Structures are given as C-alpha cells and as structure tokens.
Amino acid sequence: MCGIAALQLRNPRLHPQMGSLLSSMMCQIVDRGPDSAGLAVYDTPGLVSKGTATLSLLGKDQGMPVGDIIAALETLLPLSAATAVRVVGDTTLVSAAVDTGLLVKAVSETLPGSTIIGRGEHVAVMKSVGHPMDIAAEHGLEAMAGSQGLSHTRMATESAVTAGGSHPFSVADDLCLVHNGSFSNHATIRRGLLRDGVVFDSDNDTEVGARYIASRLQQGDDLETALTNLGKVFDGFYTLVVTTADSMAVVRDPIACKPAIIAETADYVAMASEYRALASLPGIESARIFEPEPGKVYTWSL
Amino acid sequence: MTITSLTPGAPAASTARQVEELGLRESATFDRATIADIQRAAATGVYDIRGWGAKRKVPHFDDLLFLGASMSRYPLEGYREKCDTDVVLGDRYASKPLHLQTPVTIAGMSFGALSANAKEALGRGASEVGTSTTTGDGGMTPEERGQSKHLVYQYLPSRYGMNPDDLRKADAIEIVLGQGAKPGGGGMLLGQKITERVAGMRTLPVGIDQRSASRHPDWTGPDDLEIKIGELREITDWKTPIYVKIGASRPYYDTALAVKAGADVVVVDGMQGGTAATQQVFIENVGIPTLAAIPQAVQALQELGLHRKVQLIVSGGIRTGADVAKAMALGADAVAIGTAALIALGDNDPRYAAEYAALGSAAGYYDDFQDGRDPAGITTQDPELSSRLDPVAGGRRLANYLRVLTMEAQTIARACGKSHLHNLEPEDLVALTIEASAMARVPLAGTSWIPGAT
C-alpha cells in the first residue's frame, strides 16, 4: 500500500548529496504507492534557514499573487521578520523570522483556504497527487542538500486520494511521520483526541498517529517514550518513521508484517520498505543491515 | 405463561396442517397468544406473572454485521498472534478493581429465584474461566461466596440479607436501580419459592407472595446516590469497585448521572434482559432494546471523557460470541449473561419435554420461573427438583459455554485485525436494517447512511 524511504546523514560532507541519494531510494519504492507522494527535507539551503520559521503550504497556487501574499503578511508581521514567499514545484513556502505559531496565525488570516502541510525552522514538506518521481522532479529533489530526508509513496486505503491525505504528516514544529500499514482502532483514538481539543485536517488514519505523537511530545514525552506509548494504544499493522529537527525513529507493530529494512554506517542511517532502495547508497556493502525487531523503538540523533 | 384450556367444549387442537387445509386465518392483532392472555385474565382476574425477558421481536445484534479485514485492513492469525480478552473493571476509584479473563460475566440472579445448586453451578462455571458472578435480591449464600472467585454483591432496594460482613467479603458492589425486564419495577418472588431458608435470608414469613420495593429506602436520585456511594466506599475503605446497574430506558442520562454520582462501572440492562418473576405487561412494554441502549450510554461516557475509564457492562439478550463482539464494538467493556447462562445449565432442555408438557408448557417455551416447579431444577426451591441439577456438571457446562462465547468473540476480533477485544469499534460494523442502523448508529450495509446522523 505504501513505500517509505528515509535518510539521516550523520556526516556533514554527505549533506550536499541528500536529494540525489533520497531520490534514488524513492525511485525503487514507487510501485508500492503510485497514487501520490510526499517529501520532507531538513536543513535544505534555499528552503529553510536557521532562526526563521517556514510553513509549507499545499499547492503552488494560493489564489493570490505572491507579491500580494507578502504584502498582506507584512501588515500582520513585524517588518524585521523579512517575510518571504516562494513556490517550489507544487508547494508554496512562506518564511519569516518569527515564532512558528505567529506565522501560522498570519498565514491562516491571509490565506484562509490554504492547507499547511509542514512547519518549523528545519523542515520543508512537499506533497502532490501523481507519479512519485514526477513529483520529486517537479520539486527539484535531486539537487537538494540537507541533513535528513523522508519520502513516502502512497496507495490510499480507506481515505481519499488527495495531496492532503499524502504522507508525511507534519503536525508540530519539525515533526514528520510516515506510515505503511493500517491502524485498526484509529476511529476510537481520534474521538479521544478530538475530545482533548485536537483539530484534524483529514480522515486519514496516519494523521491520528501523527496527532497522537504530537500530543504526547507536548505532554513531555521524548520521541522514544511517545512511540512506546503509541504501541500501547494503537492496534493494527504499522511501520512508522518519525523525524524531528535532530532525530529519526523507526518502529513496527508487534506482529511486524509491513516491511522495513535499515542500513547503518558511520556516515548515515537509511531506512526503506525494501532493500533495493538501499542498494545504491554509498558504502552499502559495509553497512550494518538489519530488519527492525517487532514492537521495538529505534532512534538515531544527528 | 401456562396454557390452560378454558373452553372445554372446543374440538381437539388442530394440527398446523389441518389449519392450513381449512384456510383458517390467524389475526395479526389477536394472535393465539393474545387470545390466550385475554382468556386467562378473564378467568383469573390477576395479571400474568412470568419469568424470562421480552419475547417480542425487537432490533437486535442479529441486525448488525462485522466488516472483516481483507485488503485495506489486515486480519490476525489464530493461536500465535494474540487477541487478548481480559478486562479490568472498577479502577476509577477503587483500590482493588476486578481483573477478569473474559469480558463475559454472569448477571445478578438471586438465591430464591434460583436454587442453591444453580447458584453454586454459576459460581463454579464463572470461576473456572476467570469471570465474575453476581448475587441477587436475596443476599449472599456461603455456597456462592465459596465457589465464586469474583463475586459481585448486589445492593438492592429491598436490602434482603444485606449486611456489612458480606459487603466486606464482596469483590464488587452493584447498586441496582433497575433491570431491563422492568425498569421502574421492584422484585417479586411468589410463595411457592419462599421456603424456610429463603424466608430466613429475607426476614419474611414462609410461603407468602413477596413483593420488593421499587425504590431504594434511603436515597432517591443522583444527588443522594453520590452520598450513598460515599457511604459504601467508607464502609469498604475505598477498596471495592462500585457498579451502578440501570434498566435501559433513558440510558444517556442515567449513565451520565451514574458517572457523576461516582460509579466505577455502569451496567446497562436492555429490555431483553431476563427476570425471575414480573408482570408480563411490564416485561413486554417497558424499556428499550439493548441495541438502542448501548450507543446512548457510550455517548454519555464519551462526552464526559470517561469512555473505557468508567467501564460499561451491557446485558440483555447476549447469546453468542458475535453478540459479545458487537456489544464491545459499540463501546461496551464487558457483557453480562443471565438467561443464556441458565440455558447452559440446562434450562428448557428437551429431555424434560414430558414434564414441561405436564406443566402446560414445552421445552423452548418454559418461562414460569415464578412457580418454582422447574423440571430442570434451576428456578426452584423444591428439594427433589433442585437435586436434579448437579452443581459440578452444571458449572462445567457453563464454563464450556463461556469459553465458546469468548473464543467466538476472539475469532471475530482477529478477523477485524484487533489484538484485543476492546479495540473493536463501531466503524467495524454495518447494519442490515434501517431500524438497527438508526439505533446502533452504524451505517446501513453498503451505504454511508446512518438515519438521524448523516
């Protein structure tokens, strides 16, 4: 139903190659999910910058010329914020040197119909409907540098084939989650989160997982604890990859039907649905290659 | 009810075939059972009192189907891939909640309504599979306490045999406001069953027709109930879980009020729930079906943010593991069985066909639990009849049946991709009829339509 490829580059010398490596990995998992795709890239020059909040908006056309968007945002944000808007492929990136929450508020007022698919200081998120490699090319993945990258190709199960339903789900600053599988009790967990005041963008089961983790992190869990708690609450089948500004985590359900394979070297950690996506990574022949154990949370930090 | 011929001059009963050949037409309004009821009332001048629950057809679990996993959802394999069935009841305030191995519990049935052997058999069967059994309107017997690993002690309006020593021996206390067969009505036990032992336990004269109060003597309504629950917690040092049992009529409000009054567990009994003796007019015309009651009770718990924190036990017409799974998917944490447990013990067994006939009934129809002449030795205090039920063998039959219910529910949960029964959810269900769809609040099969909701 889905393909996952994720890469954390521990060696900064590899950062310039992030896009090309992720693109080559993604190319091998297209068959698993040809409906739509999504990408999350971290610390990519030109997309995000330190000290600046960046929002990723779904779609290149926000119904308003870019200049007008900037002008409207500038009336809501301090002049020193250096508000900028740029279109990358089918994604609109809005950045300003302000708190993310403030930028979200300004964008929601200026563009009430927009869908925010990514937020934070480090991450840019891009999603679209169509062939995954076309989406990657449209966004120029090949040329992107960065510290981490996450890609997902989707075959929709029970929710609509829309860009909004594509992974990754990024619902808190610099947090992204992709999922392969199917949660079997997500409706019940969603009802609980709704009662706690959590707002949802879609009817997608993966969004429930992302919102759950965001809620746990907000309550003080670290990423590993949040995923351990997720394992106690979510039923069904899943392989999850979660990334934050400086870490990456992989977890599979206790039955572990959905595939996952990890390659680890001194330079990088790579995870994919199938080995063929890892096969062309540099130094793969000497990497430690393993399948994650059922129900075990793996985390790596930059 | 008992069928008695009231028209001696009438020809011998026609066979179904003769009726058909003669082209006779039965009235849908005045069918044969209705005619017999009128004739009986005219002859005796007293309303009909009987046991069992509502016999009329109402929307039920049969009108729901599960959406098993296939492509978009994955099923679990049997054996190796676990599907847990345990349930913890009463951990909201009580320091010693019940931890049961199966969510199928035994509903409250009194010693008095049932023979001592039947009560012992219920205790044995329940304990064998790690579930609870419940006392009834008549106190706790030593046999029952001795044979029950988890015993729920009912706290009823009558307070027959209520005493603090037994209260402290109970594993849970169930404050009973009503039961599904007769929400708003008190208990009844006719003279034939008030033997010396039963009378002694209830402080009543032997052989009278006993009528129990329909309201508690020292509290009325949720504001008082909160104080009553406080008293029971103080007496038991906050150790024992406190359930509140309601007969389903306004379960949305009653559940919310039970929770606000401080209950650890809410028990909702639908109109198909059984009784030992109640006016037939009450059984058939008061209360709402179990299917309609569950979503209302669950909604109340969800709105209070306490679904699965204050546990919900549902009873009234649970027969199969599918019923168990459906009740849980709609939001119950556990179920309780009464009538089905008695059938498992041997109630309405065809091997007593001749004796049922002698009582004016038939195997499969016998509901005169009030008369105390039960050929199966279950709903009686007659020593000869009671001795027919071997409590050890009866307990084994009940344990077998409870295991089947649990395994059937597990089978369905696995097929829906759940590693625990309590992960079943309404989204796993569809309805076969518009009525069931509206009541259970799940879509009509093949559509996304829920009458009144979408």
Place this chain on the structure above:
Amino acid sequence: MVTLTAPENLETTLDSFTVDLDGSPVRDLNQALHNAVDGQSWTVESPGGKHSLAVGINTDIGVTINGHAGYYAAGMHQKGDVTITGNAGVGLAENIMSGRVHVKGDASQSAAATGHGGLVVIDGNAGARCGISMKGVDVVVGGNIGHMSAFMAQAGRLVVCGDAGDALGDSIYEARIYVKGTVASLGADCVEKPMEAEHLEELGGLLTAAGRTDKPADFKRYGSARNLYHFSVHNSTSY
C-alpha cells in the same frame, strides 16, 4: 491524617481518642474506627453535618459525635455504641445490625432504614419513612414520626412516643408498631391490634432500654392484617 489529641482529663484512659473533623477528612476517621479495638472510646468534634460519619463500625467501641451529622451517620452499624448529641441527617443507622445508636436531637427521613438488629433511639422527632423496610431493628422515637414510616417493615419494633404521620405501616409484614399519640392514617394492610400482656412487657422493655419513662399502657399497637400476603383478585384495588 487523624489528629489525636492527648486526653486532658487525667481520669480518661489511654483508650480515649478525639478526632476533630475541622481539618481532618471523614475518610481518616472511618479508617481509624475500622482499625479500633473493643473498649475504646472515641469523640468526634466539629462534625458539621458531614456525611457517612462512623459508618461500618464492627467492634465494641463507643463513639460520641458532638454536634450534627449528615446522611448515613452510623450506617451499617455493628456491635458498638454511637451517640450523636445534635441532629442526624437522612438514613441514620441505615441497615444497623446490632449495637446501639442514640440521637439526642431529631433525625431526618429513613432513620434505621432496613435495620436488621440493634437499637436506635431518637430523643426528638424522626422524619418520613422512619423504619422503612426494617428487618429486626428496634426503634424508639421520643417525638413524632413522618409519613410512610415502617413501609414494608418486615420485623422488629417501632415505638413512637409522639404522633405518627400518614400511611403508617403500609405493606407491613411482621414488624410491630407502638404509637402513644395519634396516627394520621394507616397504610395498606396495617391495622390496630390488641395490646396483650406480652406486648406491654415487650414495650416496657424497649422504653426502659431507650431511657424513657412513658407508660406502656398509654400506647396502641399496629401490625399487619396479612391480607396482602398472597396475590388475589380481591385485593386488586390495593395493588
């Protein structure tokens, strides 16, 4: 935590304890009383109308509540002796099994409800449903009692030195009622019965036990006509 105050009076033994509920929860009081041993004497100060005071006592101890109590004071009482110097709320000594509960003021409704044994003495008035569903308890009320008292009363004796309200003894089983004053009305199946020697003696004993000087001969006796013991077409207007 329970505040234990050292006895000021030198004559009191070390088995005397005082709990001040101004600042100490009822839960701690009851826990302490459940852990108490025979012969101890407890005093509860500042009861302030709190509920469930001294419930579930199961030892031969003496408890004095100095003031007014709320609902269910001395509920499910066994063995010991509880005195309330003020008034008691709803359900005083409900389901009492044995021992003695004494209220010097008035008691609200459902006093001694479902009591199985022991003695409940109310010096003042009792509200409605006094002795409802009583199952062997003896109740002596110095003043009046409210309506529906001794409803479905199964066993035990209810003594009223003042007047009784409406529907006294409705649906009564085998309990005995003695009333010195007037009865507003009798409930279904409750009738006046003759006072025989055994009844005068029984009543005298109850009055003495309650510390009263009323004369047994001034009382009338009420009990069950036993007409409703079996369902019958002739009683259809009573159902």
